[in-house]
Amino acid sequence: MPGHQLAPDISDDDRDRPGASPSHRFDHHSDLRQDPPEVTAGTPGESGDDPADVLRAERAHLAGSRAALRAMREHAQSLSADAAGDWVSQQVLQGLLDQRVAALADHPDTPLFFGRLDRTGEDDLPLTIHVGRRHVHDDHSRPLVIDWRAPVSRAFYQARPSEPMGVLRRRRFGFHGGELTAYEDEPLDQAGQGAALQESRILTDEIERPRTGPMRDIVATIQPDQDEIVRADLTQTVCVQGAPGTGKTAVGLHRAAYLLFTHREKLSRSGVMIVGPNRAFLSYISSVLPALGEVKVDQTTVAGLVGDHAAAEEPAVAALKGDARMAPVLRRALWMHISKPEEGLLITRGVNRFRVADHEVREIVASLRGTTRYGPGRAALAQRLAHAVLVRMEQRGESPDDRVQDAVARSKPVKQLIDQIWPRVTPQQVLFRLLSDGDFLAAAARADLTADECETLLWAKPARSWKSAKWSAADAALMDELADLVERTPTLGHVVVDEAQDLSAMQLRALGRRCRTGSATVLGDLAQGTTPWSARSWEEVLLHLGVSEGAVTELTLGFRVPREVLDFAARLLPSVAPTLAAPRSLRPGAGSLSLRRTADVPAGLTAAVREASGREGSIGVIAADGSTASVAAALAADGLPHDLLDPDSSPEQRVSVIPASLAKGLEYDHVIVVEPADIVAAEDRGLARLYVVLTRAVSSLVVLHARDLPPQLM
Template sequence: MSASDPPTVSYDAELAQEQRYLTAARASLARMRESAMALDPTRASDGDSSYDLAVTLARRIATLQDDPRTTLFFGRLDHTGGEPYYIGRRHVSDAGGDPVVLDWRAPVSAAFYRASRTEPMGMLRRRRFGVDHGRLTAIEDEDLTGTDDRPDTPRSGILADEIERPRTGPMRDIVSTIQPEQDLIVRADVGTTVCVQGAPGTGKTAVGLHRAAWLLYAHRERLDRTGVLVVGPNRAFLDHISAVLPALGEIRVHHATAADLVSDKPARADETADLAVLKGDSRMAAVMHRAVWAHVQRATEPLVVPRGVRKWRIPAYEVQEILDELSTRGVRYDAARAMLPQRLAHAVLLRMERSGDSPDDRVQDAIARSAPVRKYVASVWPTIDATAVLFALWSSPELLAAAAADELTSDEQAMLLWDKPFRSKGSARWSAADLVLLDEIGDQLSRVPSLGHVMLDEAQDLSQMQLRSVGRRCSTGSATVLGDIAQGTTPWATDSWATTMQHLGKPEHHLEVLDRGFRVPASVIDFAARLLPAMAPGLGAPVSVRENPGRLDLLQVEGPDAVADAVRDQIGAARGEQGSIGVILPDARVAQLSRALSAAGIEHGRLDQNHGDDSDHQVQLVPATVAKGLEFDHVIVVEPAAIAAAEPDRRTGLRRLYVVLTRAVSSLAVVHAEALPVELGG
């Protein structure tokens, strides 16, 4: 065997022995699940709630579900300390409590991903298993002692097969194929915020999800209490990744889009890109802050509090000192307002003490609740709500000018004002950018609770104000921020991760760059990378590390009817191979092509916003604006020039096209009647 050959040593006897071990492990998992199901939550101890115990048991039972389509372990580590370690998706123990399979997140499991001949981490051998429908089909061993003449990082045939294995449903986990550089990100400490610049196919989304699973394992008690949230670019993306964490034994992670965070209702108004960019600018935070705190009035009258036969008087200047102190101490508007009655009552109490009285805390509380104090507080520190504040700003040039101060020019202020003001805040139609500003105002009124960890994907596409809205959800926790500057497709897309992290409230972070592509084959990534010099100059092109170059077909046809025929032919050809098929096309053409496919008897799903489909179709029609973050074995891209032209400017259009062209795992077919963009050789 040459030094470049895969280190495969598949022996029938050893394979049969490993299969028997897998059968025994499955029996142990079934016993663990039966034991959990037999527990009675109503017999909780005095210190526990039966409801809480029932919830915990339900979670436990769900994590012990076996999936017969896969195996409980995918690798083995041999070491000098005794029995080998079997590495799998979850921990399995035998009847005596001894481990049968180690959770991939356990500390010792890190060696499966990181050990090498130069750094064996105490291991002698790494074994990978080939799997087909839940059965072991192959063994591949890698000597970590350096006693043979093979290269330090020999090519793994099983690893390559697993990466390229066709998929028939949502994004799957990469737990058996995590690379050393990915594992370092996955196991970063819970207190560390990590930013990942990842080119297409580098697995950044999967890395982020596995990091969430690892954090919940390593810091379970802390994150069970504070929560973990995954923020994605759209609902189709969240549906696409929804199966990954449960497959890893984690069902406690919430999912949301950036829009979901700020409102449970959709935006009702559209606006120009220029106006949305302005509303998403971080300068708006200072404008919203002034608009909120402008409601605190100056004290022009003294506070007079009758108490028995006497009246206690706090002069206006002293009240103003209290107002100034509360306004500048860094607390939220509502919290400071709640403190004001007690502060005023305390000032009265001091005067009572100086007169010889001996009032106690009950007297102070009574004064704070008295009608004169409540009326005075309402006059100088009124109760407000976010919609009223923003409604007033967009309706009044005077109020907006006062809040804008030097932040906004007169032209920018004119852009923000409604041409025809609504009659009331209840009738106002808010845009998506307005909803983010309402969230900003809401946080000025009352602090948004912080979670323990937030994973933010496609972060390059968020506006500065959207980043602030995500950042306050992890203000006391950490974050995993994922994205690719080259894939920024919004008018406000970032060109700098340092700027992004500043607006997120995480200036102290660790930046990782992933540029080795494991998903996108070389022929596809090289074709898409032709766009980089025009849309992201200076950004390095990703490098595909797969030996299989994949397939790239460029098909120019005559006319729209010929496009539909060519797409049908390509679907037919792809159906002859295993795996998912994604047809990505301009948003405006989805309905038309869907009708053509239906007429041809081709079953398919649609991922456009108004046609959600929970069915698991092999063929999916994907609007170009929804393609980000998705992946398919076979991709058919329709009319690249039209996809690029649909965006407001050339750079954004090329970035959208770059995203679309890099969704393929095995093959890419480009069908077009229009000429290709010149950057692609058209």
């Protein structure tokens, strides 16, 4: 069968392998049809049909579906925005048409459909549906492919002999380079209920297929527990604790695609955003949503949201700035800029003079202070003062209207008074004063911070002004908090946050503000927390996000990382996350792990890379951040093409050299880890970083070292 391997033998530990039936037995024959040497004409029929006829007909259906998709795209391209009335409407309509055309793009190396359901016909829906990445219909509006997100498609992922969901038979298709090469039938009717299905070979082969380039979608291999998360309701915030290789990132991306399909109108207005740990990660996942027809989803990092500042900072200082206790400190620091009015307001209009006494000004300021955001409060103060002047005008028999009040609010005396008692400030100005003025910091901190902590926060050598200050990543989150206190942050309909365990409380608050009227999908692994402020529980993460009723679910079964590799990495768990159960892998992966001690690391490295190059798939060489330059030099000296990954780069070569700090979220078929002891020594949570690094391999892991391995791995 082209492009497919036979599945490995099934052991008792493999009961939950993908495609297995709920009874976890594998002695029932699964009807696997292979590509015969010659294929004759036919139509898809019952399981007794000739395999050659079935395969021929399915290929014909694929060709017809592709032709129909081209026709749909050509029709979309033929539409014109000129019919819209004005220029602005034309631009908006043209943008929507462009999105529609982009969403209908065909990818010739990607299967247009990957499954089929033969149904009982107990409802008005078609008896046979093909499940694929997007909806396709012919010129008579007859559906040829049903979107995997449609309600009827749920049975493709959830149906089983004990609960067939109105399905008689599920068919999976094997593809190679976009060409249909095989199919496999699973009977789900009453007759097949007495025996369990053999594992799906096509499904297993697709999960284990070597990966090169960006991350692929997993619509053909979504498992039932993953599907439940993907289809969770929009109103529910879902937090996913996922061990390495469990597909948590893919689940989050597919949930975004599902919500956009199910709540298109609402989310097209409010927006969906993907937040990743770095730009290299975003580059890696960038093709997933477009492949699913979703081309208008913003993808960014936390730095991209709150401000891309990266001045060096001591970890202890960054951890303190990221503490949730900074929130009330910042609030007080902002409102402390308001001073007590010492004089009243005098307005002259013609020969008349109108006065608002100082005590009345104080009352107006007190009524506004703390009850609104700083910016709107400043604007409201101008209107309140103007209204007080209008009252005095009316008391003298005048009849002022709203235009008069607006004129008074914009008058020079009102502006001068407001600038004195309620000055215009920026987040940078407030934070600069807080970090450079010890007395001001102490007054704002009150009992929330100790004197030692205030001393830690204060700049040793403050910049001359806030304009010349060098801000850190932790400062960016504080300025975002202040910006929201000044003016309300716009919110989105849904936010997907990956590697959330590494975010500080203040960074989480920044993300929570962006979905305060929406929902979130929070993804991560507590065992992979590598920052000084890494979360210890998901309830803590949800608290800082401002979510009171989020659902926490766990994915513990890995589909990507071989069991031998995962078991080796899990030796670190008692040290980095003692409360988590060790993850399980569904792939035995015998021979996937190689520990190589060598006196000549460069020679051992080049030998390992050449060995991996003889096999299919991508190759990642991971080393401590300070060692990547020497690793790249060793590969270059031996004439091995490679990329040296940085936060802003996208790899082009098959071999990538990756700093350990950028490895999180990435996967490679073959991984070579250079000198684990150096990775551990490079940072305080070095063992957690090493756990991340050791779990990036999909097919094989080589651990190359001259120094002793950490004792936890011995």
